[in-house]
Structure formats: C-alpha cells, structure tokens
Amino acid sequence: MLPIVARRLFHLQELALGRPSFRILAELLESERWSPERLRQLRLERLQTMVRSAYDHTPYWRELMKTQGFTPEDIRCLDDLRRFPLLEKNTLRERREEMVWRDEGKRLQLVRTSGSTNEALQFYTSSTREAQINAARMRGHEWVGVRRGEKELYYWGSPVELCKQDRIKRVRDWLINDGLTNGFEVTPERLRKNYGDWLAWGPKCIFGYPSTFVLTVTMAESLGLNLKELRNRGLSVIITTSEMLSDVDRKLIADGFGVPVRDSYGLREAGLIGHECEHGTMHCMDEQIILETIDPETLEPTEGEGELVVTNLVGPAFPVIRYRTGDIVTLSQEPCACGRTLSSIKISGGRAVEFVVTKAGKWVVGYSFIYIARSVPGIVKFQVVQEKLGEIFIRLAVDERFPADGIELVKKKAAQRLGGDDEIHVEIVADIAPARSGKYRPVISKVAEELYKKRSFTD
Known part of the structure; x- marks a missing residue:
C-alpha cells in the first residue's frame, strides 16, 4: 500500500476506535522543543488533573489520600507528588479493581503484561491512554526517520498476537503497511523463508527484541544469508525494545543488517518511557510521565543511578502513581544535539531481579x-x-x-x-x-x- 494511503487509513482506524492519536502526535512534535519551564507547567497541570480524577473516581486512591492526610488541592508543585507512597506490584495486583475508573471513556479493557519475569500483571486501559501511547511511539519512530504509513515489520509476536492473524487482521495490516514475523520461534528453515518474505515486502523499519535480532544475525551468517541486502529494498533502521540493549549487541545487529539500531523503553502498565533519537539519546516522554529514581534498599531519592519510579499523567482510567518498576536507570537533563528539550534516560542495570x-x-x-x-x-x-x-x-x-x-x-x-x-x-x-x-x-x-x-x- 502507498505510504500516504496507509497513513490515512491508520488515521481513520484510530478515530473509529476513539483514539485521537494524530492530534496528540502533532502536539508532541511541538512540545518536545518547549522551554523547560513550559514543560514543567504542563506536567504540573496534568498531574493535578490526574490526581483530582483519581480522587473523584477510584476508591483506592481516594482512600489512600485520606489516609495520608491530603487532598488533590494540596498538589501545588511537582515535588508534592512525593506525598504519595510508592506503589508496589503486589498492591496493583491486590487492589486493581479499586483503582479503575470504569466510566472514563471508550474501550475500557483489562489487559495483561508480558510477564518477562514470570510475574505478569493485569491492569486496565482505555482509548484515552492507548492514543497517548500510540502518539508517543509514532513520534519516536519519526525521530529516526520512519513516518506512520511507511512499511514497519514487527519481529516478535506473543501467543495472543499470533493466534489473531486471521484473514481480516492480515488484510487490515496490509492496508496500513504493518507486518508481523514470529520472532519467538527462529529456526534455520523459518529464517530462510522470513528473509525471502522481507526482501519481497521491503520494510523500512524492523521492530523487535535485541535477543531475537542477535540470534537472527548469528544464524543468518551461518546460513549465508546477507541481511544487508534488505537496505537495497528500503530498510533504514532497526528499533529494539523490551530487553536491555548492550553496546556489543547494538554493534552486532547494526553490522549484520547494515543500518543503525535505535532503542526504545517502556512498560505496558506504565506507558512508553523513552525512545532514542537520531543522535542515540533516549529521550523521555516528559509530557506523559514523571520519572524518579530511588535507592532500591533504603527507598530514598537518588540523584544518579537508582530504581526507576514512574507516574503516568495521561491514563485516567487506571491511575499509576509512583510505581516501582524494578529497573535500574540513570536520569539526565543534559542537552542533546537534536535540539529537543526533553530529558533522557539510560538503562544502566537492566531489571533489578536480573x-x-x-x-x-x-x-x-x-x-x-x-x-x-x-x-x-x-x-x-x-x-x-x-x-x-x-x-x-x-x-x-x-x-x-x-x-x-x-x-x-x-x-x-x-x-x-x-x-x-x-x-x-x-x-x-x-x-x-x-x-x-x-x-x-x-x-x-x-x-x-x-x-x-x-x-x-x-x-
């Protein structure tokens, strides 16, 4: 499908699902160059709105604020966020049904994280939240030269996603220039077939797990498959997600495919957190989240490396406030050559349990x-x-x-x-x-x- 047509069809699909993703994308592309003061004001306003709706519509958060002795009106600056105690995964599991605002908007649904540590979580999402995530992801892809509507191949898949590859979904994906290759079951025979399919389809971007790309490059080399040939068919970037991307693996993947590798980082329950730009800086989605770091043992705030704590500002159906991720990161306000004023993050230690x-x-x-x-x-x-x-x-x-x-x-x-x-x-x-x-x-x-x-x- 022509990219301009595919982009328009995806836009119409998002609107039909109650997701104004492209309007939000336009706003994000503007706000990413705002002054730090203007960004802070936006985040404060969104924090205040989110806390107010959590108090008004969710029993758990209303009870917590009353127990802690404050009201939404007491949130007057970003530092007031620390009035909230840290949110643990077990609390989210046990009190989930008290945390949801069921009448927030369209398409409220219970979803599940992938559970990479075999501790999957279930939480609620809605069209409001998914539109924000989709817009943030589209912006990240635009940073590395891929606009929605251009051919994007998702080299992953979960048991749920793969079993839904029925005729209707295949047609829909073709219309919006989305492709899916199973990255969970890589064998020499399947890689040969995948390679032929990729050459024929010509994706501009391939998106998947670092470990899957590493295995693909290693196996392709032993099979005599030249992955660099994909560049001649339009491939311009590899985007990784979900696992820590080491410098060694970044180089191996880049050398194998012959294109740059850019990383992204997010948590299903907390949203998209960061995406690398064309200069390799992983910028944070500052308009949508507030990030903190703590010492994982003392729970005291840290200035340098620490465990990441996330507050989502744009998911009113299921407020996530000061959520402990278990990931070890370093946050920074250092400027980037790209000129964006967003903060940045480095995944400095992987998952804390790993x-x-x-x-x-x-x-x-x-x-x-x-x-x-x-x-x-x-x-x-x-x-x-x-x-x-x-x-x-x-x-x-x-x-x-x-x-x-x-x-x-x-x-x-x-x-x-x-x-x-x-x-x-x-x-x-x-x-x-x-x-x-x-x-x-x-x-x-x-x-x-x-x-x-x-x-x-x-x-």
Missing part, C-alpha cells in the same frame, strides 16, 4: 554475561541460571564454530566476571526455550529474585 549474586554479596549485572557469550565463537544462545547462592549454571546452545576448549573459556571468563570463588558449571544444550511469556530470558536468578523481594542486597 542479577547474579555472589557469596561475597556482590550483585553482578546479569546482562554483563552477554560480553562473555559474544567473545567466544559459536555461542548461538546462552542462559545463566542461579538456583542457590555460590553456584551458577551457564547453559549454551552452540554451533560448529564453538572451540574444543570453549567450556573452559566460558568458565574462566565467568570467574573473572564474578570475582570470587563461586562454583561455575557450564553445559551444552540442544536449545534454550523461551519463558511462558514467549520472551527469551538470558538470566534467571532465584537468589536475586528472593533477595530483591526481601529488599536484602547485602546478604
């Missing part, structure tokens, strides 16, 4: 093991599993390039990474299956999960 904990009490970022996997040839997939303190298992799926002394190399590099006398076991497996959510988990540490639940970081 650490390996040594006997000495050191928390080693689980994704750091990715550097080991990339330094030893022939490792197609890897997974680090920690069932008990002082012992880790590293599972490897390898191909013919894996050297004879590969296991010992991995053990040595892992020992250097851990920096102690923890036992390290390495085993070769036929494959590494994804989690029930469909996402591939490179690190599974029951030790970190349990210590994190107990807020015990020094044991």
Whole structure:
C-alpha cells in the first residue's frame, strides 16, 4: 500500500476506535522543543488533573489520600507528588479493581503484561491512554526517520498476537503497511523463508527484541544469508525494545543488517518511557510521565543511578502513581544535539531481579554475561541460571564454530566476571526455550529474585 494511503487509513482506524492519536502526535512534535519551564507547567497541570480524577473516581486512591492526610488541592508543585507512597506490584495486583475508573471513556479493557519475569500483571486501559501511547511511539519512530504509513515489520509476536492473524487482521495490516514475523520461534528453515518474505515486502523499519535480532544475525551468517541486502529494498533502521540493549549487541545487529539500531523503553502498565533519537539519546516522554529514581534498599531519592519510579499523567482510567518498576536507570537533563528539550534516560542495570549474586554479596549485572557469550565463537544462545547462592549454571546452545576448549573459556571468563570463588558449571544444550511469556530470558536468578523481594542486597 502507498505510504500516504496507509497513513490515512491508520488515521481513520484510530478515530473509529476513539483514539485521537494524530492530534496528540502533532502536539508532541511541538512540545518536545518547549522551554523547560513550559514543560514543567504542563506536567504540573496534568498531574493535578490526574490526581483530582483519581480522587473523584477510584476508591483506592481516594482512600489512600485520606489516609495520608491530603487532598488533590494540596498538589501545588511537582515535588508534592512525593506525598504519595510508592506503589508496589503486589498492591496493583491486590487492589486493581479499586483503582479503575470504569466510566472514563471508550474501550475500557483489562489487559495483561508480558510477564518477562514470570510475574505478569493485569491492569486496565482505555482509548484515552492507548492514543497517548500510540502518539508517543509514532513520534519516536519519526525521530529516526520512519513516518506512520511507511512499511514497519514487527519481529516478535506473543501467543495472543499470533493466534489473531486471521484473514481480516492480515488484510487490515496490509492496508496500513504493518507486518508481523514470529520472532519467538527462529529456526534455520523459518529464517530462510522470513528473509525471502522481507526482501519481497521491503520494510523500512524492523521492530523487535535485541535477543531475537542477535540470534537472527548469528544464524543468518551461518546460513549465508546477507541481511544487508534488505537496505537495497528500503530498510533504514532497526528499533529494539523490551530487553536491555548492550553496546556489543547494538554493534552486532547494526553490522549484520547494515543500518543503525535505535532503542526504545517502556512498560505496558506504565506507558512508553523513552525512545532514542537520531543522535542515540533516549529521550523521555516528559509530557506523559514523571520519572524518579530511588535507592532500591533504603527507598530514598537518588540523584544518579537508582530504581526507576514512574507516574503516568495521561491514563485516567487506571491511575499509576509512583510505581516501582524494578529497573535500574540513570536520569539526565543534559542537552542533546537534536535540539529537543526533553530529558533522557539510560538503562544502566537492566531489571533489578536480573542479577547474579555472589557469596561475597556482590550483585553482578546479569546482562554483563552477554560480553562473555559474544567473545567466544559459536555461542548461538546462552542462559545463566542461579538456583542457590555460590553456584551458577551457564547453559549454551552452540554451533560448529564453538572451540574444543570453549567450556573452559566460558568458565574462566565467568570467574573473572564474578570475582570470587563461586562454583561455575557450564553445559551444552540442544536449545534454550523461551519463558511462558514467549520472551527469551538470558538470566534467571532465584537468589536475586528472593533477595530483591526481601529488599536484602547485602546478604
């Protein structure tokens, strides 16, 4: 479909669903260059409106404000947000039905997060909230040269999404220039077919998980498939999401496809949080969210690195106020060469539960093991599993390039990474299956999960 026609058809679809996404997009493209003072005023006004509607329409938030001894009128500046206690995931689960404003707007529905840590959440959304998210995502894609209506391929899929690929949805996706390739089940046979389909369709952007792209590049190389040929068919950018994108993997994917790789970051329950611009800065969606960082142990505010806390300003059907994400990030107000005045974020430690904990009490970022996997040839997939303190298992799926002394190399590099006398076991497996959510988990540490639940970081 011609991009201009596909864009118009998508616009009409959004309006039919009660989502003024394109009007919001136009507003975002203007406000991203506002002065910091004007942005702060917008956020304060939206915070006050959201707190008022939460008080008026949701039993949970009204009860909480009364218990804490303040009213919506007491929110006079952004710092007053800290009158609210931190919102824990368990609270969201247990009190969900008291947090929803059922008459907020069109298409109120209960949705589920992907649950990449096997702790999926259910929460409510509506057309109001989804329009804001769609507009923010469209803006992020425009930053890297992709306008809605141009061909975008989604290289992922969940069990829900893939089973809905019926005839009507396929026709609709064709009309709006959306494509979907299953990124959860990558095999040599399927990759050959996917590659042929991609060449024929010619997407301008491919959107998916870093681990899926890494596997695709590695497998394509062994199969003799030249992914760079996609550039000649229109591919201009890879956009990643959902998993931490390391510098090593960014380079591997960029070299494999021959186009820039730009990252995005969001939480289904909190909204789109950040998207990289053409200069590689991950700008925050300041008009839609308020971000804080805290020490995950003391819960005190931090100026540098800390656990991310999110308040969504544009989801009145299900207010999310001071929500603990479990992600370790660094926030910044440093200016970017692109000229946008939005703040920025760096995902500096991945998910807080995705650490390996040594006997000495050191928390080693689980994704750091990715550097080991990339330094030893022939490792197609890897997974680090920690069932008990002082012992880790590293599972490897390898191909013919894996050297004879590969296991010992991995053990040595892992020992250097851990920096102690923890036992390290390495085993070769036929494959590494994804989690029930469909996402591939490179690190599974029951030790970190349990210590994190107990807020015990020094044991």
